[in-house]
Amino acid sequence: MLTNLARFNAIIERGFSQGDLTDADEICAENLVEHEYLSPTDIPGPQILKAQIEDARRSIRI
Incomplete structure (x- = not known):
């Protein structure tokens, strides 16, 4: 079973x-339910995180 820290690290390392x-x-x-300003709210939970990861990665590409 993964700890919360391990889950968080997985999202940062593998996702972002x-x-x-x-x-x-x-x-x-x-x-x-995401409470971050400008996060999508009309899609299911995992899709919210995926959109945030994709947006963040797209914004740092040179």
């Missing part, structure tokens, strides 16, 4: 650093 979105499906609940 490498672009691997598979952890989002395993970690996020379908009924996740």
Whole structure:
């Protein structure tokens, strides 16, 4: 069983650093509610995290 820290690290390392979105499906609940300004609200939980990762990665590309 993964600890919360291990889950967080997986999202940062594999998701944000490498672009691997598979952890989002395993970690996020379908009924996740994101309270961050400008986050999408009309999609299921894992898709919210995937969109945030993709947006962040797209914004740092040179």
